[in-house]
Amino acid sequence: xxxxxxxxxxxxxxxxxxxxxxxxxxxxxxxxxxxxxxxxxxxxxxxxxxxxxxxxxxxxxxxxxxxxxxxxxxxxxxxxxxxxxxxxxxxxxxxxxxxxxxxxxxxxxxxxxxxxxxxxxxxxxxx
Numbered sequence: 001x002x003x004x005x006x007x008x009x010x011x012x013x014x015x016x017x018x019x020x021x022x023x024x025x026x027x028x029x030x031x032x033x034x035x036x037x038x039x040x041x042x043x044x045x046x047x048x049x050x051x052x053x054x055x056x057x058x059x060x061x062x063x064x065x066x067x068x069x070x071x072x073x074x075x076x077x078x079x080x081x082x083x084x085x086x087x088x089x090x091x092x093x094x095x096x097x098x099x100x101x102x103x104x105x106x107x108x109x110x111x112x113x114x115x116x117x118x119x120x121x122x123x124x125x126x127x
Contacts, residue, residue, distance in 0.1 A: 007083035009091075010099030012070040014082050019067050026063030032056035037122065047123045054119035061111035069107060076104035 007013055014022070033056035040050050066072055075081055075088070079097055082088045091097055 005084055007081045007089075009093075009096035010103045012083055013075050013080075013100060014066070014070055014072045015085060018072060018082055019070055022063050022066035022072065024063070026060050026067060029056045029058075029060030029063055033060055040122075041127060044127050050123040051119050053122050054115050057118045058111055058115035061114045062108070065107050065111055069103075071100075071103055071107065073104040073107050076100035 006015065033053055036053050036056055039045075040053070062073070070083075072082070079091050079100075080088050081091055081100075091100065
């Protein structure tokens with residue numbers, strides 16, 4: 001009996017359990033982001049302290065993007081995939097590695113830009 005893989009290079013490299021983990025990371029990042037915003041507003045923090053919201057915003061963006069795209073940037077960077085129910089598998093094909101790493105770079109850039117814009121907006125809004 002031949003086994004089929006759900007791994008598609010540059011498209012999908014995690015299974016449903018891993019997707020749920022990425023959603024949880026997004027939720028945690030968003031929760032920490034909200035907590036930071038509340039505390040920074042309550043203490044009337046200066047603009048440069050408010051930029052710290054970049055960190056949880058980036059975490060939230062990364063988690064949500066990975067869940068939505070069914071793609072883990074960490075696995076891509078390590079040359080691995082976990083799209084099936086079994087164990088983590090190393091990727092040996094060069095074209096697959098290239099596709100995965102390109103997707104990971106794009107997702108990291110999206111998360112970075114989104115978090116940077118959110119942090120910048122929060123920093124410049126007068127309290």
